[in-house]
Amino acid sequence: MDHLGFKPLSRVAVCGGTHGNEMSGVYLLKELQVSQPERVRSFSLSTLLVNPRAVDACRRYTEKDMNRCFTDALLSAPTTATTPYEVTRAQEVNGQLGPKGSEKAVDLICDLHNTTANMGLCIITHVSDWLGLHLFKYLQEKITSAPVRLILLKSPFSEVYSLESVGKHGFTLEVGPQPQGVLRADIYNLMREGVNRALEWVESFNSGTVFEGGEVEAYIDVDTKDYPRDPKTQELTAAIHPQLQDNDFCLLKPGDPAFVSLSGETICYEGEALYPFFVNEGAYYEQNTAFKLAQRETLLLPAVSVKKPQ
């Protein structure tokens, strides 16, 4: 496993607006449409506004979270008059960029997301996708204006519900903090740098560069923690503690402050020492998630390059 060869990445898709109120991706697509077509490259680049109805409404989704719709089961489900818009649209998108798991699928999908959490720039990808992992390694080396981290999904592609799983390779580019419905230049610029570096890597890969193997540090999602709630009404009774707020990826140990009640009492974390992320993400209130918790793991990557034609 010390050197793996892959086919060139001939078709690349950059997607935004999968969540309609995550503005950096929505606007970066417009910029890519203007700036990128003139460039001559080793691959075709397409851009796709994934959920235009949610973008128009400036909401995460209209009927169902679109980034939960890309499982094999939902993509092949028969549609009826009551099928949520997002399921229908996911099947449409799967027709354009996939079908998921097939030879016809685009080679690489980069799906653009924002979070209200202070997560800097994160690549979210799959443990078996060596190219996605090498892309992360490259971005981490090249981007110095903000922390670049790797969040790793361990489930098989067919069960993964997010858009990037439709491509042969894929990753989510998650950048924050940015409020929903707001475009911040600092966050937008960081996302733009991430996309430009990713396209640079693809170009370099296609042109025959051998990317040496090595170690990368990954955060593996192992748990979630909900806000304290009133047992009767299910309403929040506490907020994230100021000591945890904005401190994503800092080790949270048992006894550390995690929440502060509405009247001001500190509530400490109980559980294993782990790394919190998506801390106080706005969209996760309804999913009963105050933050996610990760283990940190070191991965050993093989060297990769384009496989020479036989």
Next chain:
Amino acid sequence: MDHLGFKPLSRVAVCGGTHGNEMSGVYLLKELQVSQPERVRSFSLSTLLVNPRAVDACRRYTEKDMNRCFTDALLSAPTTATTPYEVTRAQEVNGQLGPKGSEKAVDLICDLHNTTANMGLCIITHVSDWLGLHLFKYLQEKITSAPVRLILLKSPFSEVYSLESVGKHGFTLEVGPQPQGVLRADIYNLMREGVNRALEWVESFNSGTVFEGGEVEAYIDVDTKDYPRDPKTQELTAAIHPQLQDNDFCLLKPGDPAFVSLSGETICYEGEALYPFFVNEGAYYEQNTAFKLAQRETLLLPAVSVKKPQ
């Protein structure tokens, strides 16, 4: 005008959820309902969740911005089946806390709001409301954890469209930055401190304290500036410049960077030197407002106290 007497403030209402995705107020109401009823005071305190339907949906409003519905005209308009929910609800609220402009109206309304802009704690009130202005003066003296500023409305009460105009006296407590749909402990705590200090001032006023006159600095809304947009599609072509972002209330001079285009070019401010505020407020994108602009003015307040019964 060096000393004015007023009736005691016997009925005070603290309101939240006028905008359903401004979370500090929504949660502070819950806390006040638990912590405040036991206290014995010189005034009755009521709390009101203003737009429960928008709170449930976690949106600013469902059909019409509620904080634009409290004009005399809308409050007295006949309602039909097509009247927006918020107009009907505003009339209901006016019945409970007003009627606006009448002797039956509550003595003081404090309406709780959040902004995505970095505005610290702002009191928004009316030029003719000496008690609101004294309340601001008190909060500015007492609160040291964040800047406390005064935004002044110059229009007459009957034309004012916001909720606080329903009371005999009233003010908006605007606190930020906080993303829509997110509860941040730092912003919540600042709002809580603001409300507690305001109630402390009312208590002190009712008990006969003479509040000496003096100068306060006010920001008077004189202009708004929209984002650069594509003339055909009306879509944004630039974001707030990082040098202006988060710098509300810092003097903006002609030639200062105001926006940065999606491709990275700086766009400078043209116009009179003024103080920007509500910089990149999420709810104002649809109102074509990138930021508001204020003149700074020094106001001379008279001393105030409770008028002794004749």
